[in-house]
Amino acid sequence: GQQVMQIPQYQHVQEGEDFTTYCNSSTTLSNIQWYKQRPGGHPVFLIQLVKSGEVKKQKRLTFQFGEAKKNSSLHITATQTTDVGTYFCAGSGGSNYKLTFGKGTLLTVNP
Amino acid sequence: GAVVSQHPSRVICKSGTSVKIECRSLDFQATTMFWYRQFPKKSLMLMATSNEGSKATYEQGVEKDKFLINHASLTLSTLTVTSAHPEDSSFYICSALSQGVGEKLFFGSGTQLSVL
Numbered sequence: 001g002q003q004v005m006q007i008p009q010y011q012h013v014q015e016g017e018d019f020t021t022y023c024n025s026s027t028t029l030s031n032i033q034w035y036k037q038r039p040g041g042h043p044v045f046l047i048q049l050v051k052s053g054e055v056k057k058q059k060r061l062t063f064q065f066g067e068a069k070k071n072s073s074l075h076i077t078a079t080q081t082t083d084v085g086t087y088f089c090a091g092s093g094g095s096n097y098k099l100t101f102g103k104g105t106l107l108t109v110n111p
Numbered sequence: 112g113a114v115v116s117q118h119p120s121r122v123i124c125k126s127g128t129s130v131k132i133e134c135r136s137l138d139f140q141a142t143t144m145f146w147y148r149q150f151p152k153k154s155l156m157l158m159a160t161s162n163e164g165s166k167a168t169y170e171q172g173v174e175k176d177k178f179l180i181n182h183a184s185l186t187l188s189t190l191t192v193t194s195a196h197p198e199d200s201s202f203y204i205c206s207a208l209s210q211g212v213g214e215k216l217f218f219g220s221g222t223q224l225s226v227l
Contacts, residue, residue: 001171033216042204042221043155088154097143097208097216103154 002027004091006102014110019076021105023089031092032065032072033099038085046074046087081109114138115207117219124195125227132190132222134205140185141207145216146178149202158203161188195226 003026013019023032031050035043047056049065049072056063062075072091076083086106090099114137124130134144142163147155159180160168167180177199179191188207192199204221 035218043218045215045217048215090155098145098157098160099216100157101147101155106152 002091002093002100004089004100004102006089006105008105009103010106010108012108012110013079015081016078019079019083019107021074021087021089021107023072023091023102025070025091025100027070027093029069029091030094032069033090033092034063034072034074035088035090036085037088037104041085043088076107079107079109081111083107084109115205115217115219117205117222119222120220121223121225123225123227126196127194130192130195130224132192132203132205132224134188134190134207134219136186136207136209136217139207139209141188141209142185143208144182144188145206145208146180146188146190147204147206149204149221151202155204158190163188192224195224197226200224200226 005024007022033048034046036046037043047063052069053067054065060077064073086104088104089102092099116135116137118133122130144161146158148158149155157170158173161180161182163182163185169175182188202221202223205219206216209215
């Protein structure tokens with residue numbers, strides 16, 4: 001079945017440093033989504049990427065979808081303490097929105 | 112934005128009892144809802160796809176008689192953990208598919224189940 005690998009598992013940065021998490025799928029995806037889960041909270045939708053090579057920005061967050069639609073990345077510029085949480089990618093191979101989640105990257109930020 | 116309400120947020124029960132968890136889409140209709148399970152510091156694992164008016168589709172390894180799903184209306188899906196045991200203790204979370212302009216999944220706030 002479809003597998004989504006996400007690295008790194010953990011990342012600790014100093015406030016102001018950049019952060020990137022990567023996802024790779026074993027199969028071509030129809031779309032990939034990114035979620036953020038704060039400690040003790042539930043996943044919150046950040047963005048969806050659909051097109052090959054797509055790049056989307058949300059303030060300090062930059063999301064990319066690979067040309068082959070098998071990998072994606074989330075980059076945060078100049079991290080802040082409010083960025084702390086686990087970032088999950090989730091891919092769908094079809095149009096039924098049955099998502100396969102990556103294991104997530106736990107980001108901690110030292111003020 | 113769209114809201115999905117999940118209730119209860121936390122439940123503690125004795126081994127052998129059944130627990131029902133509700134997932135409601137408050138301001139949109141959802142023909143499709145999903146149920147996930149999340150172990151501590153782990154990712155979300157899809158348990159089943161809940162389809163309004165039809166039987167749920169379970170993922171491999173998920174016991175359908177153990178985890179009963181009912182999606183009787185366009186705004187409500189329920190997950191019943193039957194004869195719960197300590198190994199069923201977990202964080203259960205639902206999501207509902209909004210099929211307005213730009214399909215999106217919205218998540219409930221989750222239910223922490225503890226079976227004693």
